[in-house]
Amino acid sequence: MTPRPARRARERERLRRLVVRVARAADGGLHRWAQGPYESTLTVVLLVVLAASFPVFAACAVFDWLFGKHVAASGQSGTDAVPLLIAGASMAIVAVGLLRLCRFERRITERQTLTALVLGSFAAVAAVAIAHLATGVVEPTAVATAFAEAAATVTGTNSTTLHGTELGGGMAVLRAAGQWLGGAAFIVVLVRVLPHLGVGGLDSDGGVATRSARRLAPRRAGTMGRLLLLYGAITVLVAIGYAVAGMPLAQSGLHALTTASTGGFSTQAGSLGAFGSAAIEWVAIFGMAAGGVSLPLMFLAIRRRDPGRFIRSYEFRLYVTLIVLASAAVALWTPGDFGSEHVRRSLFAVVSVVSTTGFEATPLLDLSTGSQALLMVLMLIGGMGASMAGGFKVVRLLTLGSFIGRELRRAIYPTLAQRLRLGRSTISETTISRITGELLLAALLIIPASVVLAASGLDIVGALTYAVSTLSNVGPAMAAVDSTGHLAVVGSTGHLDAVDWLGRTAAGLLMLSGRMSVTAAAVALSVAMYPAAAAIRHGQWRRRKPAEPSAR
Amino acid sequence: MNRFGLRSGRRFESTPVHISGVALVFVAIGMAISAGVALVDGGGGALALAASAAITASVGSSMKGSTTASGRADSPLAFASVAWAWLAVSIAGTMPYLFSGVIGWSNADDALFESISGFTCTGATILADIDGVAHGILFFRSMTQWFGGMGLIVLAVSVLPALKVGGLELIANEAPGPTADRFTPRIAATARRLWMLYGGFTLAVAIALLAAGMSLFDAVAHAFTTVATGGYSTHSASIAYFDSVAVELVVIVGMIICGASFSIHWHLITRTKTQRRSYSELRWYLGLIVGAAVALLVLNSGRLSLGTNIREAAFYAASLGSNTGYGLTDFTHEQFWTPSAQLVLLALFVIGGMTGSTAGGIKVLRLQIVARYAIREVIRARHRRAVLPMRLGDTTVAEDVAARALGFVLLYLGLALTGGVLMTALGNDLETGFSGAVSAIGTVGPALGDAGPTSSALAFERGSRPVLMVLMLFGRLEVFPTMLMFVAAIRAGTRSRYGRQPARRGFRRTTRLGRPPIHAPGQETERKGVSGISSPKSSTRSARGS
Secondary structure, eight states: OOOOOOOOOOOOOHHHHHHHHHHHHHHHHHHHHOBOSEEOHHHHHHHHHHHHHHHHHHHHHHHHHHHHHHHSTTOOSSTTHHHHHHHHHHHHHHHHHHHTTEEOOSOOOHHHHHHHHHHHHHHHHHHHHHHHHHHTSSOTTOHHHHHHHHHHHHHTOOOOSSOGGGOOHHHHHHHHHHHHHHHHHHHHIIIIIHHHHOGGGTTOSSSSSHHHHTTSSSSHHHHHHHHHHHHHHHHHHHHHHHHHTTOOHHHHHHHHHHHHTTOOOOSSTTGGGGGOOHHHHHHHHHHHHHHTSOHHHHHHHHHTTOTHHHHHOHHHHHHHHHHHHHHHHHHHHSOSOOSHHHHHHHHHHHHHHHTTOOOOSSOGGGSOHHHHHHHHHHHHHOSOTTSSOOSSOHHHHHHHHHHHHHHHHHHHSTTOOOOEEETTEEEOHHHHHHHHHHHHHHHHHHHHHHHHHHHTTOOHHHHHHHHHHHHTTOOOOSOOOOTTSOOOOSGGGSHHHHSOHHHHHHHHHHHHHHHHOHHHHHHHHHHHTHHHHHHHHHSSOOOOOOOOOOOO | OOTTSOOTTOOEEOHHHHHHHHHHHHHHHHHHHHHHHHHHHOSSOHHHHHHHHHHHHHHHHHHHHHEEOOSOOOHHHHHHHHHHHHHHHHHHTHHHHHHHTSSOGGGHHHHHHHHHHHHTTOOOOOOSOGGGSOHHHHHHHHHHHHHHHHHHHHIIIIIHHHTTGGGGGGGGGGSSSOOOSSHHHHHHHHHHHHHHHHHHHHHHHHHHHHHTTOOHHHHHHHHHHHHTTOOOOSSTTGGGGTOOHHHHHHHHHHHHHHTSOHHHHHHHHHTOOOOHHHHHHHHHHHHHHHHHHHHHHHHTTTTSOHHHHHHHHHHHHHHHHTTOOOOSSOTTOTTTSOHHHHHHHHHHHHHOSOTTSSOOSSOHHHHHHHHHHHHHHHHHHHSTTOOOOEEETTEEEOHHHHHHHHHHHHHHHHHHHHHHHHHHHTTOOHHHHHHHHHHHHTTOOOOSTTOOTTSOGGGSOGGGHHHHHHHHHHHHTTSHHHHTTTHHHHHHHHHHHHOSSOOOHHHHHHHTTSSOOOOOOSOOOOOTTOTTEEOSSOHHHHHHHO
8 A cells, every 4th residue: 555645634733733744754755765776565664664663762762861760670760771772773774774775666465565564563573672682681692582572562462571670761661662652553554554454354343443443534644643642642641540549650651551552561570469559450440441442432432522422332332241240250259358459359350351451450360260261261352343452352252243143043044144233234244254264263373372382381271371362462371380389470470481482482473463463464474485385386486476456 | 632732642743752752762772781781790780770771761652652753854843853852861861870879869960961971972971980880880871872872973974964054064965875855764764874884883893892802891882982982981091991002003993983974984885986075074084183193292202101102192192083082091190291282182172073973073074164264264365356165175165054164163162162161160270171161062071180081070060060061962962953952942832823934033134124135155245445344324324323
């Protein structure tokens, strides 16, 4: 898809005009700069992402100098700043230099868009991994660890080997900001890429998510700006909430970044529970729940001042019902006095898992086994479509539910002709097959992935739940990994420690394929495997055919 | 004639009751044979078996005699008949255990568990000390699986495919017997041939086991449960009791053969032609077993000595690949088996054997469909307008058949997950609970965690065992019949009240659009700009309002 020249925006808001101008300048600059002989969109995307990491790294370095002592365990500012700046600058110089040699292709096919998406996220992962290696938070030889850490950062999964308290200020903020930017990038993909592709039926939401996302504004750039603005506003609100609830200011900023993006990294070893404050946990509950709600739905409800939109949305109703029922079940099944803390902790665990954030107030293993099983199923389901949450998405569950219902009816009426509907709109058969395809691919992926994870050090339950958890971008899983008897359940203090390099690589790949949808990952893999497959099929390496005309 | 259709001397029409009666009479015959075995053996239990036989026979024959089968053979009626028959024989099967005191009256639910596990060919047992039980009862216990398998083989090869359950119509044309238009005579003819085959296999396995060194009683009992892919053994240690490579080999070959389609066996033996599609399923089935064996060999290579490793890998790949559930050593022991190897076994629990066999699970055919479907979606993500028929062997799978198979798989997975959550909520740990649910719905028998192949189902909390019973019935009858077993009764009610046609909500809803209902599952090329959703109403309204 060719980037559109951003024409002069008519909107009055200065902020959005600024965003549009910056984007236009960057876009135009990019086109002028990238006029080299080598025509490859993929390379351009790769290099642009690498180059764009420099400003992020620089901002993190500046933050480290200014406020690092409030975040870092050592209480010192600027410990990570210089390595971050050097790493960012060298990456940017190399990337910009190479960019000069490349240029965009005139036309981009669909599968290239998908591949560009996958490659872009890999480039982001590479940049963050380099930051981890450069600042020395992981061993210079532990490439797999750095990859897994970076994948967790980019995809918003709370699964890591690093205790929050071991990090310097620069890395702490880079990891939090990485999760937030990963979320922002997801919005861009949601508005600009997925409507072209319909991968995995993400656009199957009965007219609340992407379909209306395209109608929020006359142009896609406008829609994107609005949604990003909403995302930013939620983040700011959550940050204010944390600060009011008594969290230190710098900490509340970082936690707001990982709450709104449903990422889940925390600067505390015991995640959010370490603060021991009911108010903070309530803010987190609402922040995480908001992260799991469809952004376009929220935007329309706010813009039109029509809260009834939430109630009218089937998906939202099911989402809330799931949270309420599951919290009640968890609270009832887990022994303990039925006080406000018990209820809050149950709600926290459920919301954290459904929104695929992965914060923990109490370790998951302290809950009853039935609750753990329920939480695992909720992990699979995830949040609403077009939200920041991962997982299979509530809307797809709704669609599949009605699909199964139709199959049951067809067992009785073999000639039944019935269209599936969600609210007022009809769901096409294509959409259903995309959704089922996505689910089946995920199911076919989870089994071998858990075998690999089990082979690299986890027990059976740990391997299965961790595979589910990483694929849904949650992070925590149900397994005791510490031999000392301390039950380390949350990824933030455990899981990656328990597995070897093979398991870490597998976990990183699972996180990435979960975030991009398994279908997209499979397509990217098939594109990457194309030469090999062709070689096998024809007994020789085959040259790629000239690009087909775009479907736009 | 009163409103129930009953009048003295007249039979009333109820297929479910009639079929249940016939099944009960069969089971009564089995009980009588077991009573004979108990008498010959002299170990006791003869009286209990004879009493149960008498009760079952009288109830069964009165049910059979007072009703007639309906001339209609629509799917709700067939579903109801099958599901109620299985339930009836399972309840009757509790009597020998209770009367003989093998299971006490205070544990009547355990007796039902044992009976359901038998008739569904699962093989999860409640008996902690099997070696101490009277031989007559054990013979009956193995026979429940054999009878279950007998009913099942007809169901799997002929009835369910004819009813188009879960995409099984793919194998409908392969059933041995006449391809007549009418349902009932075809099934009768097919059943005769299948039972001949089934009995022949049982005889062959029994002779082979006898030759491998088993006693006559053990050989016959194990032949029953091998051919039915059930997995009940007459010893607590299961096959490990015999500690003989020859026995293991016979059992492995028996399990693999009986986990394969009986249609294929028939066509191979009679040298008639069958479709190549079924050979593609056979290839997948054998490939899966061999692949699993190799994976187990590799994953366990550090823990076991090479000889033991090969024996265990081959045995368990066959035992769980055909969903039989015989045990050798306990694979849940951490010091012998790695967790990753156990996960491979869990995958086998889910997949199961071939269609047209007594094995459980989602079946290899559906796995093939699922895999092709998923791969096709990947291709279609790249080439959006591609029209890609689904191929299996030399046949093309129609879209609605694939949709049925997918619906089945999704329902199956959903039930397994729900069952797992219920099992853990009722007090089992995660590993035992989830694997127990998967094992029950796959009618395997052993599970992971505490409920390994050498331990018993007592490892599950008592309150959670009813969940397993329900799951076994669901899994055994291919989910749909058990789910829809009440529909016939409900429909009969609506029919009498509203005339011949039952109310069809689905139709009414779609025809309100003012055009004939169009149904074209799958291959709809997407219209430009409408990705995924086509709203028949004005789109602006839905944008504003929904």
